[in-house]
Amino acid sequence: MPKTDVYKMDGSKAGTITLSDAVFGQEVNKTVLHSVIVNYLANQRQGTQSTKTRTEVRGGGIKPWRQKGTGRARQGSIRAPQWVGGGIIFAPKPREYRFSINKKVKDVAMRSALSSKVQENEILVMESLELEAIKTKQVTNMLSALGVEGKALFVTCDKNDNLYLSARNIYGVDVSYVGMLNVYDILNHGKLIIAKNAVEKLEEVYA
Numbered sequence: 001m002p003k004t005d006v007y008k009m010d011g012s013k014a015g016t017i018t019l020s021d022a023v024f025g026q027e028v029n030k031t032v033l034h035s036v037i038v039n040y041l042a043n044q045r046q047g048t049q050s051t052k053t054r055t056e057v058r059g060g061g062i063k064p065w066r067q068k069g070t071g072r073a074r075q076g077s078i079r080a081p082q083w084v085g086g087g088i089i090f091a092p093k094p095r096e097y098r099f100s101i102n103k104k105v106k107d108v109a110m111r112s113a114l115s116s117k118v119q120e121n122e123i124l125v126m127e128s129l130e131l132e133a134i135k136t137k138q139v140t141n142m143l144s145a146l147g148v149e150g151k152a153l154f155v156t157c158d159k160n161d162n163l164y165l166s167a168r169n170i171y172g173v174d175v176s177y178v179g180m181l182n183v184y185d186i187l188n189h190g191k192l193i194i195a196k197n198a199v200e201k202l203e204e205v206y207a
Contacts, residue, residue: 011145022207036109054087131162153189
């Protein structure tokens with residue numbers, strides 16, 4: 001079973017924790033991770049794009065010039081695709097990009113994502129992530145004390161408004177909780193900073 005240190009918000013060590021093999025010690029399945037991320041990104045798309053074909057563009061009802069005798073190429077309408085202001089060939093229309101994926105596949109992907117963070121030493125388990133007040137400086141000080149640079153994702157057991165409001169102005173730093181955690185967010189951030197009680201909750205859900 002993988003072990004990792006538990007940190008306080010001031011950067012000091014508060015002990016160690018043994019992570020569950022069933023959640024944090026799995027072999028990383030890149031194929032499943034790819035499938036789940038494609039699914040997540042597809043489901044975020046609005047699908048509201050819309051352009052007009054030559055049948056929908058205004059104008060162009062009359063033939064621009066006669067068929068023969070002008071020396072120019074024959075043309076049937078000034079709204080054909082080759083004309084400026086003409087219609088679009090194979091114009092994109094509003095459509096639904098969503099598709100479903102098996103829940104077991106999502107679970108495998110979540111275990112793979114969490115395990116990859118352990119294998120790459122990109123997980124930091126915190127004794128607590130509770131803030132008494134909304135202070136961005138507290139979060140920046142915590143990140144500095146932990147030596148975190150670049151993108152980071154805080155994960156709490158439940159919704160934590162003080163932490164969310166304190167961290168939302170910091171570029172590359174996001175906050176989530178166990179009920180909203182997804183594979184894309186885990187892999188899209190460098191460091192995974194997770195509360196100890198959130199680790200226990202993840203092990204309860206995915207083990």
